Amino acid sequence: MTSVTKRLAGVITTAAVVVILIALYIGLYLTNASASVSATQGSGGAQLTLATVAAAALNDSHPTWVSYYAVSPDLKTWKHATTYDLPAHTLVHVTIYQFDSQTGLRNEFLGQATGVTGGKFLLNGKSTSAIDPTTASHVFAIQAFNLSVPLYGIPSSAKNPCSNAPCSMSNDHETIQFSFTTPGPGLYRWQCYVPCAAGFIEGFGGPMQTVGYMDGFIKVV
Amino acid sequence: MTGREHFRRVLWISIALAVPATLLVVLLLAPNMPPGDHTVQAGHQMDDTTILLGLSTPIAIIVLTWFIYSIIVFRERDHSSVLEGPADRGAANYQIAWIATTATIVLFLAVFGSVSMLQDGSGGGQGPSPIAKPDPPAGQAPLQIQVIAQQWQFTYRFPSYRGVETQHLELPANRLIEFHVTSLDVIHSWWAQQLGVKADANPGFDNVAYVQTKSPFKFDIRCVELCGVWHGYMFDTGTVVSDSDFTSWIAQEEQTYAPILKSLPPYSTTYFPDPQRRGG
Numbered sequence: 001m002t003s004v005t006k007r008l009a010g011v012i013t014t015a016a017v018v019v020i021l022i023a024l025y026i027g028l029y030l031t032n033a034s035a036s037v038s039a040t041q042g043s044g045g046a047q048l049t050l051a052t053v054a055a056a057a058l059n060d061s062h063p064t065w066v067s068y069y070a071v072s073p074d075l076k077t078w079k080h081a082t083t084y085d086l087p088a089h090t091l092v093h094v095t096i097y098q099f100d101s102q103t104g105l106r107n108e109f110l111g112q113a114t115g116v117t118g119g120k121f122l123l124n125g126k127s128t129s130a131i132d133p134t135t136a137s138h139v140f141a142i143q144a145f146n147l148s149v150p151l152y153g154i155p156s157s158a159k160n161p162c163s164n165a166p167c168s169m170s171n172d173h174e175t176i177q178f179s180f181t182t183p184g185p186g187l188y189r190w191q192c193y194v195p196c197a198a199g200f201i202e203g204f205g206g207p208m209q210t211v212g213y214m215d216g217f218i219k220v221v
Numbered sequence: 222m223t224g225r226e227h228f229r230r231v232l233w234i235s236i237a238l239a240v241p242a243t244l245l246v247v248l249l250l251a252p253n254m255p256p257g258d259h260t261v262q263a264g265h266q267m268d269d270t271t272i273l274l275g276l277s278t279p280i281a282i283i284v285l286t287w288f289i290y291s292i293i294v295f296r297e298r299d300h301s302s303v304l305e306g307p308a309d310r311g312a313a314n315y316q317i318a319w320i321a322t323t324a325t326i327v328l329f330l331a332v333f334g335s336v337s338m339l340q341d342g343s344g345g346g347q348g349p350s351p352i353a354k355p356d357p358p359a360g361q362a363p364l365q366i367q368v369i370a371q372q373w374q375f376t377y378r379f380p381s382y383r384g385v386e387t388q389h390l391e392l393p394a395n396r397l398i399e400f401h402v403t404s405l406d407v408i409h410s411w412w413a414q415q416l417g418v419k420a421d422a423n424p425g426f427d428n429v430a431y432v433q434t435k436s437p438f439k440f441d442i443r444c445v446e447l448c449g450v451w452h453g454y455m456f457d458t459g460t461v462v463s464d465s466d467f468t469s470w471i472a473q474e475e476q477t478y479a480p481i482l483k484s485l486p487p488y489s490t491t492y493f494p495d496p497q498r499r500g501g
Contacts, residue, residue, distance in 0.1 A: 106405050107371055109386040112481035130480040143374060143454070146388060189454055191373065195406070204372060204406055209450045 036083035036219060037070035045091035045179070048084055049073050052138050052151060053165040054100045054198075056080065056213070060165075065207040066100060066138075066196050066214060069165055078166040082216025088185045091117065094149075098174040099162040100137040102153030103196050103203070108133035110193050113178065115147035121178035123152055137174075139193040142218055147180050148193070182220050191215035227294070235286045239279035247275045256417045259440070259461070261355070261433035262344035263417030269337050276326065346402060346420025346428035349490070355431050357397035363431070364393065367488070368402040370409035370422035373451040375442060380488040385475045390459035393467035394437050402428040403491050410446035413459060415439075421446065427490035434461045 039046035049071050056067040060080060070079045075097065086092055105111055111133035113121045120127045130150070137153030151174070154161060158172035167173065192214040195203030207213030251271040256263040297303055337343060342353035357363050367378040369386070378386045392398055402411050402420040409422040415438065420430040437460070444455035462470065475482075486492065 107369065107376065108484045108486060109376055109478070109481055111484055112478060114388065114477075130484065133481075133484050148388075189451060191451060193371070193374075202406060204449070208372070211450065215451065 035079070035081045036085050036217075037079055037081045038085040039087070039092060041087065045093055046087055047073075047093050047095070048086070049095045049097075050140075051075070051078070051097040051165070051167065052100050053162060053167060055164045057165045062207065062210075062213070063164060064199070065210075066198065067165065067207060067212075068138075068192075068214065068216070071097065071166075075167065075169055080165075080212070082190075082212050082214075083219060084190075084216070085219045085221055086182050088182055088220050091179055091181050093179045094140070094177065096140060096149075096151060096176045097167075098137055098151045098153065098176055099167045099171055100153055100196070101156060101158070101161065102135045102137055103194050105133040105136045105139070105150065105193065106195050107193065110139055110141075110148055111136060111150050113149045115142075115145050115180055116149060117179040117181065121149050121176060124175050136194050138196055138214070140190065141193055142180075142188055142190045144186075144188045145180060145183065149176065149178050151176050182218075185220050188218040188220065189215065190218055227290075231287055231290050234290070235279075235283045238286060239282040242282055243275055243278045246278045247271055250274065256414050259415050259438050260344070260417050260435055262341060262431070263415065265337065265341065265343060266417050269334070269343075272333070273330070276330070280326070341433075342431050344417035344419065344430060344432055346430045349427040349429065351429045351431070353431075355397060355433055358395065358433075361396065363397040363399040365399045365401065366390075366392075367490075368400055368411050368420075368422065369492075370402070370404040370406075370411060370444065370448075372406050372449050373444070373455040375409075375411060375444070375455070375457060378485075378488065379471060382471050382475060383482065384485060384488045385471070385478055385482060386485060387474045387478070389457060390442065391467055391470045392434050392459065392461045393464045394434050394461050395464070397431065397433045400430045400432070401490055402430060405492060407448050408446050409444045409448045409455070411442070412445040413440050413442050415441065416459075416461075419445065425491050425493055437461050437463055437466075 039048040051069045051071045052067070053069065054066055056063055056065050057078070057080065067080065068082050070081045070084065071077060073095065112130035113119070120129045122128070123131070131152050135152055136150045138151040139148060140151065141148040154172045154174060160170060160172050162171035162173070192208070195208070196214065197203045197206045197208045200206045200208070208215070251274050252267070254267070254270055256266055258264045258267055338345070339353045341355035342351060347353060365380050367380065369376045369378060376386050376388060377390050378384060400418060400420060402422045403426060404422040404424045406424060410419065411422050412419040416432050418430050418432050420428045422428065439458055439460050442457045442459050444452060448455065
């Protein structure tokens with residue numbers, strides 16, 4: 001084998017290894033879906049119960065980050081998951097226990113709920129179509145469904161706010177309930193629109209830019 | 222074979238290839254390239270693309286022909302005989318002809334591009350004080366629409382319809398649209414390809430772009446500035462509809478978003494919105 005051929009073989013081998021490593025990295029990144037939580041099925045549709053907290057659990061890799069959690073209706077069980085499995089073409093009832101304080105919306109327009117069944121949601125049992133944008137703590141929005149619901153924040157006068165997940169019913173919280181109908185199967189994304197990432201420039205870093213805290217996926221199956 | 226004979230041979234090969242290739246490009250390829258002919262600005266972009274491709278095709282053919290011809294004909298097959306060649310003394314005539322030709326082509330393209338862009342803005346963002354304002358159809362004022370970018374969605378505000386904001390975009394046909402593109406957070410870029418419009422969306426900056434719509438059609442909207450983790454999902458579709466359909470749609474949007482209308486800030490070309498309590 002001549003030196004030119006040897007060099008050529010070396011270059012080709014190195015290039016092939018680099019390409020394979022890049023392909024592996026991309027493949028693992030694309031298929032590395034975080035743990036998901038399935039909505040519970042009932043006669044009137046599916047039920048998904050979530051909670052939003054000012055800071056994740058103390059044993060989380062980012063215990064100071066704001067986050068969504070999947071919870072049981074009695075708040076006894078908390079799971080740090082932002083990928084939710086929902087059945088296709090089904091009415092989904094969502095309950096969100098909101099433990100975080102008010103930050104306010106950057107775009108006031110998102111203070112109105114859209115895409116919910118009946119055009120309104122329940123805020124602590126009261127039928128509501130929009131909130132004062134300055135009182136929003138978070139938003140639960142699935143763009144592909146045209147769904148967007150603002151989550152009212154607990155006031156600064158709250159006596160017993162929850163510092164880190166998990167929280168309990170005795171902590172100050174707001175309860176937001178709404179329903180929507182899922183489309184056909186597919187992988188969709190959801191996100192929060194409030195710049196709620198404390199300690200990051202304009203509130204848009206950290207948990208807002210990391211899947212698994214203030215955003216995630218909706219797997220319609 | 223002398224150098225002059227090689228030159229003639231390459232010239233004839235180039236002409237033989239360039240004529241049909243240019244015809245194919247101009248008549249078949251260019252008319253089917255994006256963005257299509259759905260708006261006046263997109264149509265002008267198609268014309269520009271056709272002219273530029275028509276000019277660059279023969280140039281590319283000549284260069285490639287020379288390149289391939291040289292590799293094949295002038296290749297030294299006997300490596301043992303490779304010696305330092307004679308000094309290249311230049312050929313002033315060829316050099317002058319080459320410089321003059323390329324300079325003419327480049328200057329022509331620069332002037333052509335500038336004139337074309339100044340004609341109607343070519344659908345590009347022109348900043349807050351546009352100089353290439355297309356004339357609206359007789360008896361019509363441009364319809365002003367604000368494009369508001371945010372992580373990770375575009376929303377639209379219509380100052381002439383009580384400042385209503387919408388999630389999606391519909392445009393009336395046969396109307397001059399004046400887009401005011403801005404952002405509430407980071408740098409985005411609003412690209413409605415088939416409309417022939419692309420304008421950067423910068424926070425605190427009013428970027429004006431024009432488009433003259435024609436008949437109804439559907440178009441894609443994408444963010445084309447890497448803007449965060451969900452940048453790849455920042456897309457939507459818009460529609461150009463008849464004037465009556467647009468009137469019905471915007472009336473419906475005003476009704477739908479009436480609850481939040483009172484909470485929207487007064488219409489402005491830019492926003493520095495609160496809150497920044499969390500981020501500081």
